Amino acid sequence: MTDTQVGIIGAGPAGLLLSYLLRLEGIDAVVLEARSREYVEKRVRAGVCEQPTVELLREIGVGSRLAVEGLPHHGLSLRFDGADHRIALTELTGSSITVYGQQEIVKDLIAAHVDKGMPIEFDVSDVELHGLRTESPWITYRDAAGTARELRCAVIAGCDGFHGVSRPSIPDGELTVFDHEYPFAWLGVLARTPPSHEELIYTRHDRGFALHSMRSPEITRLYLQVDPAERIEDWSDDRIWSELQLRLETKEGFTLHEGPVLEKGITPMRSFVVEPMQYGRLFLAGDAAHIVPPTGAKGMNLAVADVRNLSRALTALLRHKDGELAASYSDRCLRRVWRAEHFSWYMTSMLHRDPNADEFQNRLQLSQLRYTASSSAAATSLAENYVGLPYE
Template identity: 50%
Template sequence: MKTKVAIIGSGPAGLLLGQLLSNAGIDNVIIEAQDKDYILGRIRAGVLEQVTTDLLREAGAAERMEKEGLVHEGFNLYFNNRCERIDFCKLTGGKTVTVYGQTELTKDLMDVREAGSYQTIYQAKDVELHNVNSATPYVTYVKDGVTHRVECDFIAGCDGFHGVSRPTIPDDIRKEYENAYPFGWLGILADVPPVDEEVVYGHHEDGFVLCSMRSKTRSRYYVQVPLEEKVEDWSEERFWNELKRRLPDELAAKVVTGPALEMSIAPLRSFVCEPMQYGSLFLAGDSAHIVPPTGAKGLNLAAGDAKRLFEGFEQFYLHDNRESLNAYSKECLDRVWKAERFSWWMTTLFHKLNDNPFSRKIQQAELEYLTGSEAGKTTIAENFVGLD
């Protein structure tokens, strides 16, 4: 098989890149190790920046998002038993975010790709990348016991943190930066109405709390727990009690409880790989970077990578110009590190870091300063809705 761009992985980055390329008439094939049901069974967050919603419209995959997505013009910060609202529209010249689950976004992109009869190979095992530091790369994989070969001009590694793409870059070229946090998020997904119309971030002496939603009838709640906690040690009743205990009384009274559709504990870490390109291989999404979910940046960074990489391929194939592709890693990493900084900052600002009373007082002072200053609130707002 021959194609122009071989895309490894059918997560949001790979699917979005594939759709943008297909719309521009640039041939591509997506190669995915898992089956479709497995991918759609993964529960992920979904706070979309304005640039991401615009990309979905550009890709022709925004119809359901336009109907079901919840546009938010701000969010609420709770600390010291009081609430401060961050008004996105007022502070950023009208920008908003849209709450729309990553699973739904992934399904929409899959449906659009299938409607266009563009090729995705699911359950491709033993995927290997070859000759990536050359003008003639190719990909091999095994399906139904038969080894296949895909010849291409470029490879887009969109196969996540545990994929094969990043390790293909030689150790003496690849540099990785990582920070693991000593706590995780215990989350519950339930078909209950959200406690508030907007997302709620809570700073409590016993740990962070987040009240989010997937729709007007489905809520996603999180509480900070030590990294060694086990989800099986938490009953649903214990979770709901802990959630309400960490919220201000008037908000806790509004929490509607219900059976869990899913409960899990997610560890938090920050990770960046440099460079994001090597020869004919380009990394995008979680294969190149991971952020703690506090800043709602993971999916949006993946979408930004896909857009930037598409622009490079478009310039190459339509205008015979490789300058944009050559600058891909440098330009992406500038944006990635800014998002990493914001996600790290939000994480250290809202979570219980240790038992040191000084640390807690510093967090309280910073929250007081930020919410009491127009400049401070603008800093939060413009980072949350996404930097240009």
């Protein structure tokens, strides 16, 4: 006898979307989240939604606010040699991206859960997974009041991110790990100021990479390439704005709007994949299974693609007793994951100054940028990967 059909660890976009997709198929799920509701709704993460992500959210009825508040973008700028080189995303592919913060998607999905009376338990602790090789695994944890609980289910979905408990619950030797750390990090800034450009700007500068993005017409998101050993305490707001001004300037002149810094932090960059993304009745999705450097804007979108696959697999398994899609879940996801890993590596390598690179490598980097900006074929390849490849 099960308490629920699917136990979901993590109330980020992956866990919440999976829960909602399963509910549409008549499958019960319980979401367990270590943080508070307030924390997950304010946790600023990705902001670029691929076309397939936007279409899926609209199809399932949780895209109404996205349609009103999301910022559609039909191009992006590669800035190098002191000038902008626009990649016309929609003209090249017929698709676009939409800027809409990950935390906004989380808010929308939580609101949809509350509206339908779907269970989410926040502030849980001491989460442990048991019986993963059986057909009746279970989860033990303490609820927000500190009371010990046990949740029995047919399947467990690990959607709790890179540092969560799900992946470490798989015995040693069962997973192959692919891990690559980059010799730089991103210093990210959220500022209360209107965006200085109508589209995203990816900048390759001799002092290092910079990115101009946005979250709304009033909030700008900006990034600087820094050494991973840098301390955020050493970066005053004035120093950050000065460095952004230097890296984003153009020969024709560019006005970067400055404003109060609402949030800042330094994030190391890595590529990470585990194979397979499943063990017994435990299925991993999103950052629990893979990490991409943020240059390609793929992290959240990969999580959405994972749970779309997983919802279909679990529907077949739990409603129709057909385990074929569940058995092939990892293989189907990993095809998209490795494509996104390569694209994210490509964008990262093309735009960042590697501290270990010699001048020969720097010239090759500039040559690749110039080719991408001038070749329709190269620009189309970048564009179709950036807006999101079709699910099927």
